[in-house]
Amino acid sequence: MTKVDEDQIPSIWRLQPVPKVAMTPELIRARAARFERQIRNRIRIDMLLSLGLVLWLVVAAVMKEGVVLRAGLLLVAAWALTGVFLTRLVGMPDRFPGEPSASTAWYIRHLERQRDYMLSAPWGIGLAYPGLILILIGYAMPPIVVSWQHSVVLGGVFFFVYFASVIYCKLVAARWQQEINSLRSLKGSATTGDEF
Amino acid sequence: MAMDAVTDIPASVPDQDALYAEAVAQFGASLARLATAYELDRSRQQDLLQEIHVALWRSLATFKGQCSLRTWVYRIAHNRASSYVRLRVRMRRVTTVSLEEMDVETSQPDAERIVDHAAILEKLRALIQRLKPIDQEVFLLYLEGVDAGGIAEIVGILPSNVAQKIHRAKKFLQQQFQTGDHHD
Numbered sequence: 001m002t003k004v005d006e007d008q009i010p011s012i013w014r015l016q017p018v019p020k021v022a023m024t025p026e027l028i029r030a031r032a033a034r035f036e037r038q039i040r041n042r043i044r045i046d047m048l049l050s051l052g053l054v055l056w057l058v059v060a061a062v063m064k065e066g067v068v069l070r071a072g073l074l075l076v077a078a079w080a081l082t083g084v085f086l087t088r089l090v091g092m093p094d095r096f097p098g099e100p101s102a103s104t105a106w107y108i109r110h111l112e113r114q115r116d117y118m119l120s121a122p123w124g125i126g127l128a129y130p131g132l133i134l135i136l137i138g139y140a141m142p143p144i145v146v147s148w149q150h151s152v153v154l155g156g157v158f159f160f161v162y163f164a165s166v167i168y169c170k171l172v173a174a175r176w177q178q179e180i181n182s183l184r185s186l187k188g189s190a191t192t193g194d195e196f
Numbered sequence: 197m198a199m200d201a202v203t204d205i206p207a208s209v210p211d212q213d214a215l216y217a218e219a220v221a222q223f224g225a226s227l228a229r230l231a232t233a234y235e236l237d238r239s240r241q242q243d244l245l246q247e248i249h250v251a252l253w254r255s256l257a258t259f260k261g262q263c264s265l266r267t268w269v270y271r272i273a274h275n276r277a278s279s280y281v282r283l284r285v286r287m288r289r290v291t292t293v294s295l296e297e298m299d300v301e302t303s304q305p306d307a308e309r310i311v312d313h314a315a316i317l318e319k320l321r322a323l324i325q326r327l328k329p330i331d332q333e334v335f336l337l338y339l340e341g342v343d344a345g346g347i348a349e350i351v352g353i354l355p356s357n358v359a360q361k362i363h364r365a366k367k368f369l370q371q372q373f374q375t376g377d378h379h380d
Contacts, residue, residue: 006366006369006370006373007366009316009320009339009369009373010338010339010340010341012313012316012317013229013317013320013339013340014225014229014339014340014341015313016229016232016313016317018225018228018229018232019228019231019232019241019242019245020224020228023246023249023250025212025213025216025253028216028249028250028253029253031246031250032250032253032254035250100255100268100271100272100275101271101275101352102271102349102350102351102352102353103271103274103275103278103329103330103333103350103351103352104330104351104352104353105352106271106275106278106352107278107329107330110282183330186330186353186354186357187352187353187354188353188354188357
């Protein structure tokens with residue numbers, strides 16, 4: 001009868017044939033540079049698309065009639081422009097940190113970022129709403145006057161989407177927080193502090 | 197990282213290449229095994245392994261003996277692999293479990309005895325794939341023969357928690373790879 005002892009398993013693991021990676025420092029340097037270029041290009045594309053949206057909104061504000069509608073379009077344009085600058089601020093590839101964190105701390109930081117992003121997302125979305133509301137009002141006022149009912153229904157949809165996204169973000173953030181707490185307990189640190 | 201103006205290639209700091217060569221000589225095989233554990237698809241294993249090597253080389257520009265080279269290498273490798281896995285989990289919506297939850301969710305021992313090393317390795321990889329990130333790392337480091345103190349330093353959790361997880365892992369392995377004996 002053949003029996004595999006659990007203490008043999010690590011040896012079996014370590015004796016497995018593995019693929020060899022022949023990476024010279026030159027090849028690695030080239031790959032690292034390519035990675036940084038890819039990140040920069042992706043951010044540039046995102047920024048160009050956002051700037052295109054801003055430009056379109058500004059042009060629309062100039063072309064449309066009605067002060068309220070124009071104000072709404074310009075507010076949404078300002079919101080999009082802020083998004084572009086924030087992307088520029090936080091999105092560029094970073095320099096390598098001084099020392100790699102222990103995995104748990106690193107993973108906690110990552111989860112905290114995700115949690116904070118989820119908690120701040122409703123604020124980010126919400127800031128677009130004053131402009132959107134003005135646009136809806138602008139369409140219901142002279143000289144355009146689409147129809148009040150149309151604007152009210154659309155406004156209701158906007159608010160429903162907003163509150164649904166707030167609830168979703170809160171639920172996801174709570175899930176990340178649970179994971180953070182469980183990791184902190186593994187580290188032996190207190191679980192109070194950053195929780196919301 | 198400073199960039200070479202002509203080639204757009206980041207310049208290395210003194211000793212970076214030498215440190216990288218030393219790290220690869222000592223831990224190259226471990227890194228390759230780690231890549232096979234995190235990524236089952238053979239064609240993508242090389243990609244992950246190369247990403248780990250690039251991350252390691254970049255990081256060594258700032259290595260000044262803050263910790264042992266082993267701790268540094270494993271931290272970089274696992275952090276990079278975890279990022280890779282997170283992306284994959286998000287894309288495939290894979291459910292992961294902790295070592296403590298394994299007997300409830302995955303412990304369904306094979307009816308046949310597992311005597312073939314290839315089958316053992318395959319089963320180990322399948323198991324690792326299902327673990328939560330920190331548990332994956334503890335389990336892999338245990339398989340690599342790193343002691344509990346070393347694992348605690350690399351992963352950054354209490355040694356008592358490492359010991360508990362290793363105990364759980366051993367018990368699980370025993371359950372998985374010895375159950376077949378009852379069928380003889």
